[in-house]
Amino acid sequence: MKTRNLTPSLRVSSIGLGCMGMSEFYGPRDDETSMAVLDKALALGINFLDTSDTYGPWHNEALIGKFIKSRKPRLKLATKFGIVRRPGEYKRSICNTPDYARKSCEASLKRLGVDHIDLYYVHRIDIRTPIEETMSGLARLVEEGKIGHVGLCEVSADTLRRAHAIHPVAAVQTEYSLWSREAEASVLPLCKALGIGFVAYSPLGRGFLTGRFQHEPLPGKEDFRSMLPRFQPENLAINHSLVDLITTLAVSKGCMPSQIALAWLLAQGENIVPIPGTCNLQHINENAAAVDVQLTCSELEELRTAVSAISVAGERYTPEGMKGVGV
16 A cells, blocks of 8 residues: 655555444444454555544444554544534534534544544534634644644635644545545645645545446435435436546556546545545455556546536535535
8 A cells, every 4th residue: 555645744545444434324334344344444554544523423433443442553543523413313513612622532532542633623614613713722632642633624725724824734624536626626726735635535426436326226215325416316317427437447447437536536636645435345445456546647637628528416415414514
């Protein structure tokens, strides 16, 4: 597994592992299978795990804590605070106060069974709390050694600049893929200008860019994708042309569509680290192998030109899911 610098002091595997789906959103959870996937990820050299207190809620951090306690792996660990949910509800509120950040951090440390979190994100931005106050509180957690680096999720360029002026932002995490390229407008260029790492979540379009839904039924009601605008039948019918494009290139290169999608992301900048999530052993192998897929300059240009001509149908989230996004 190759590695990349999010910052000079935070070097991680070039492909990370998003752990959210091990706890909820994509169907029933299976802790035994999730532990097997975590073991395989470690064996493949994937050392960058991404979790959050809201995944479960709380279950995901406890699962990762169980893995750390039993395996004692050498990891780079990222978790988040700021989205407040009750178990079984998608509805959320957002809280970024320094006091809530401290309480959340201490609770995460306990669930994870560690005394230090490598990268601690503000999961969503709360307009009621100035970002300067939030960053000052997180800076104190850095000084105390509870966290190593501060990150922001789904943030606007203006808020990122203000935050970075108070305390260095190590990484921004935002949805970024061949069908979610909004970050290219302002946030990604600013990250490159300021030397901030960029972590791309849902780099496979929640499974859509793998071609899975070209042949399989749409997600059932127990899967939260069933309520997302892009996964509605009328929008999927339009978006299939994007998957056809990726699949055609994958066939010509003798690899999987998922590997084309990840290789494209890796080629967008040395500061970019995708974190595809999976609970499938075959998929973790395929994702890790994407670091060895090389796209030529002509292939990258052809892909960008073709993708730019395709209009993706549907928003990324429902209005509830868009709370705190792009603020």
